[in-house]
Amino acid sequence: MSDSDMVGRPAAPGASTGGARGGVASKTAPEAPISSTAPGKGGPSTKKTPPAEPTPAAKVVTRPGDKIFKTLTVGSGVFVVAMIVLIGVFLLIQAIPSLVDNDANFLFSRVWDAEPPDLAFGVLDLLLVTVFSSVFALLIAMPVSLGIALFLTQYAPRRLARPFAYLVDLLAAVPSIIYGLWGAYVLAPALAPISTWLNENLGWIPLFATGSSNLAIGQTIFTAGIVLAVMLLPIITAISREVFDRTPSMQIEGALALGATKWEVVRTTVLPFGKAGYISASMLGLGRALGETIAVLIILSSTNQNFGFSLFDGGDTIASKIARAAQEFNDPRGAGAYIAAGLVLFILTFVVNAFARSIIAGHKEYE
Amino acid sequence: MTTATDLDRPAAPPAFQEVNSARRLKNRLATILVGFAFLIALAPLVWLLITVLAKGFEHVLNVDWWQKSLAGLTSRQFGGGVYHAIIGTLFQGLICAVIAVPIAILVAIYLVEYGKRSRLAKAVTFTVDILSGVPSIVAALFIYALWVTTLGMPRSAFAVSLALVLLMIPVVVRTTEELLKIVPDELREAAYALGIPKWKTIVKIVIPTAMSGIITGITLAIARVMGETAPVLVLVGYTVFINYDPFGGNMSSLPLLMTSERLTTNEVGEARVWGAAVTLILIITVFNLLGSLISRLTSLKTK
Numbered sequence: 015m016s017d018s019d020m021v022g023r024p025a026a027p028g029a030s031t032g033g034a035r036g037g038v039a040s041k042t043a044p045e046a047p048i049s050s051t052a053p054g055k056g057g058p059s060t061k062k063t064p065p066a067e068p069t070p071a072a073k074v075v076t077r078p079g080d081k082i083f084k085t086l087t088v089g090s091g092v093f094v095v096a097m098i099v100l101i102g103v104f105l106l107i108q109a110i111p112s113l114v115d116n117d118a119n120f121l122f123s124r125v126w127d128a129e130p131p132d133l134a135f136g137v138l139d140l141l142l143v144t145v146f147s148s149v150f151a152l153l154i155a156m157p158v159s160l161g162i163a164l165f166l167t168q169y170a171p172r173r174l175a176r177p178f179a180y181l182v183d184l185l186a187a188v189p190s191i192i193y194g195l196w197g198a199y200v201l202a203p204a205l206a207p208i209s210t211w212l213n214e215n216l217g218w219i220p221l222f223a224t225g226s227s228n229l230a231i232g233q234t235i236f237t238a239g240i241v242l243a244v245m246l247l248p249i250i251t252a253i254s255r256e257v258f259d260r261t262p263s264m265q266i267e268g269a270l271a272l273g274a275t276k277w278e279v280v281r282t283t284v285l286p287f288g289k290a291g292y293i294s295a296s297m298l299g300l301g302r303a304l305g306e307t308i309a310v311l312i313i314l315s316s317t318n319q320n321f322g323f324s325l326f327d328g329g330d331t332i333a334s335k336i337a338r339a340a341q342e343f344n345d346p347r348g349a350g351a352y353i354a355a356g357l358v359l360f361i362l363t364f365v366v367n368a369f370a371r372s373i374i375a376g377h378k379e380y381e
Numbered sequence: 382m383t384t385a386t387d388l389d390r391p392a393a394p395p396a397f398q399e400v401n402s403a404r405r406l407k408n409r410l411a412t413i414l415v416g417f418a419f420l421i422a423l424a425p426l427v428w429l430l431i432t433v434l435a436k437g438f439e440h441v442l443n444v445d446w447w448q449k450s451l452a453g454l455t456s457r458q459f460g461g462g463v464y465h466a467i468i469g470t471l472f473q474g475l476i477c478a479v480i481a482v483p484i485a486i487l488v489a490i491y492l493v494e495y496g497k498r499s500r501l502a503k504a505v506t507f508t509v510d511i512l513s514g515v516p517s518i519v520a521a522l523f524i525y526a527l528w529v530t531t532l533g534m535p536r537s538a539f540a541v542s543l544a545l546v547l548l549m550i551p552v553v554v555r556t557t558e559e560l561l562k563i564v565p566d567e568l569r570e571a572a573y574a575l576g577i578p579k580w581k582t583i584v585k586i587v588i589p590t591a592m593s594g595i596i597t598g599i600t601l602a603i604a605r606v607m608g609e610t611a612p613v614l615v616l617v618g619y620t621v622f623i624n625y626d627p628f629g630g631n632m633s634s635l636p637l638l639m640t641s642e643r644l645t646t647n648e649v650g651e652a653r654v655w656g657a658a659v660t661l662i663l664i665i666t667v668f669n670l671l672g673s674l675i676s677r678l679t680s681l682k683t684k
Contacts, residue, residue, distance in 0.1 A: 077578045077580075079578055079580045079581065080578050080579050080580045082580075083579075083580035083583070083584075084495055084579075084580070086487055087487045087488070087490045087491035087494070087495055088491055088495065088501070089487075090484050090487035090488045090491060091487075091488050091491040091492070091496065091501055091502070091505040092501070093484065093488075094484075094488055094505055094508050094509060094512065094550065094554075095501075095504050095505055095508045097508070097512065097547065097550075098508045098511055098512060098515075100523070100527075101515070101519065101520075101523045101547075104523055104526040104527050104531070105519075105522060105523060105526060107526070108526040108530060108531075157418070158418045158421050158422065159418075160418070161414060161415045161417070161418025161419065161421075162415075162418050162419050162421075162422050164415050164418075165415040165416060165418060165419045166419070168415075169412060169415050169416065170419075178419065181422075181423060181426065182419075182422050182423075184426060185422065185425070185426050187604070187605070187665060187669065188426075188429065188608075188662070189607075189608025189609070189610070189636065189661060189662075189665070190608070190610065191608065191610045191636045191639055191640065191658075191661075192429065192433060192608075192658050192661070192662065193429070195433075195639065195643070195654065195655075195658060196425075196428075196429045196432055196433070200428070200429075200432050244425045247422050251422070273400075275400060275404055275405070275407070275408040276408055276411070276412065277407055277408040277410075277411035277412070278404070278408070280411070298514065301514045302514070304516070305514075305515070305516020305517070305518065305519065306516070307516065307517060307518045307610065307611040307614075308610035308611060308614070308636070308640065312640075312643070333516060333518045333611070336518050336522065336615070337518060337610075337611055337614050337615070340521075340614045340615040341614065341618070343525065343529075343615070346530055349525070349530070352522070353522055353525075353526060356518065356519050356522040359516060359518070359519055360515065360516075360519045363514050363515065363516055363519070364511055364514075366514070367510065367511050367513075367514035368507075368510075368511065370514075371507070371510050
């Protein structure tokens with residue numbers, strides 16, 4: 015209805031130009047308000063004119079409205095590009111004074127003292143916790159999301175695939191603060207028996223060694239990582255699903271014709287086709303996990319001990335450290351220390367995201 | 382006689398062979414694992430929703446919850462409501478949308494209608510990709526560095542909205558771009574053939590065709606940014622009073638209320654936190670439903 019409406023409106027003056035074409039150049043008046051230029055030359059743009067001197071027709075007509083609108087859109091594009099540059103520049107500018115005053119080595123020190131009189135802060139410990147917890151989350155989320163994506167695209171009954179996919183997408187709609195509350199007050203106590211068992215029986219592995227956090231309360235990287243993994247599931251699944259869905263049906267049917275079982279079809283056609291997309295999706299998920307703030311802040315207990323590469327450590331990621339101190343940003347130099355840490359996080363996520371995009375960029379078949 | 386029996390007998394043993402048991406086992410195992418992965422995803426969703434509802438639903442049933450603030454109540458007194466936080470959440474989300482949506486739609490128009498494969502368009506696409514991966518805490522720090530330290534403005538709800546703009550733009554650009562791409566070229570060509578300027582074609586024909594999807598995308602994006610916590614932690618202070626002024630003073634919001642009241646470790650604090658959690662989920666659900674409702678009402682009817 016409204017579709018035909020839309021075509022109908024501009025079609026109305028078109029009818030009169032159609033008439034003008036029949037009567038040649040006598041009726042140029044209806045065209046004038048549309049093109050609003052070249053009033054002297056009668057209908058130079060109509061195809062019927064003989065190709066004697068096409069110079070006026072070849073001239074590109076630019077209207078003021080066009081110019082303004084194009085400038086606006088280009089301006090917005092430039093604005094967005096400038097934005098990402100500005101983020102980096104501003105963080106750097108604000109971080110430099112504090113970095114100059116810093117008594118510790120920013121990249122390799124593990125102490126964090128951002129109290130104004132004498133600053134001594136290093137980002138290493140925070141960076142280690144950030145990367146460690148994110149990679150742990152990714153290792154859990156990757157196989158599960160692969161399974162979900164395969165289930166939704168290849169295994170689930172056609173009719174149910176959509177509502178099922180919607181359910182998984184719902185996981186992405188839950189705000190991270192609610193994940194944090196759930197993780198800290200519900201999941202953490204529930205995981206206590208598992209983490210205690212791991213600690214008692216596999217404690218000789220550094221990963222499961224006794225850490226700085228109380229296992230019964232469960233404010234550990236173990237808990238945080240599992241919650242992060244749940245948050246990554248919808249992200250990785252959504253992109254993998256899209257890619258798996260584009261597996262050429264010729265390949266699938268070919269494999270079936272050769273007598274492959276369902277799993278062999280998946281292994282020989284779907285997985286090779288979607289591999290790059292899946293890896294890219296996982297990297298995007300990693301970027302998300304690195305920057306997750308509030309869930310980690312709520313779940314992890316802060317500690318004065320250095321991070322010991324155990325899942326049962328507490329600690330702070332870069333993001334949670336910043337958020338923990340955020341309400342007391344009063345002294346610019348103290349804030350500068352956190353902004354410097356934020357800059358590291360920005361660069362880290364930038365690299366991870368750019369890498370994720372570059373994996374998928376060369377694949378024309380995904381478009 | 383012998384020829385007949387020869388015809389009956391297959392020349393070679395049957396080509397089709399039973400799928401051997403190892404392959405069948407692998408296949409079955411894969412099916413089970415894949416289904417199991419899906420259940421693993423559902424478990425936390427169900428668990429989380431049940432937890433939040435069980436702990437918080439009773440508190441939001443009270444009428445006061447939706448109409449009053451926590452002003453004048455100590456951390457040991459039950460009662461009051463989260464009206465101040467709901468107002469804050471809606472204000473910040475809507476101000477953010479007012480700023481972000483025009484920019485995002487213009488960027489999407491640039492990418493689809495003007496940029497095509499130019500260098501700038503590639504740069505913009507790349508930037509939008511990167512921007513969508515910028516952590517909310519980094520966006521908040523950037524606005525802090527720009528708005529508070531450099532420009533000397535106070536922390537305010539408006540600053541929060543600015544940080545949310547950074548998070549919202551890539552989401553809206555993405556959805557709008559996808560929708561503009563699927564507007565059939567015939568519509569544009571018909572308009573050009575009639576001598577309609579390009580910008581008018583875009584504003585009057587291309588955008589209206591994609592409108593319903595764009596609105597849906599916007600409501601979903603608003604719902605997403607309203608749950609963001611990092612910007613409110615950095616850029617605005619918590620208050621128990623109602624504040625309608627986005628440019629001055631502290632303004633509460635549901636995520637901020639939750640992080641602040643979380644530190645009140647008694648039953649009252651717990652009630653407020655989980656009640657606010659239910660409220661936030663309800664608001665986000667309403668926005669999501671609104672999005673699909675609008676898209677259903679405004680969508681072009683296909684013949």
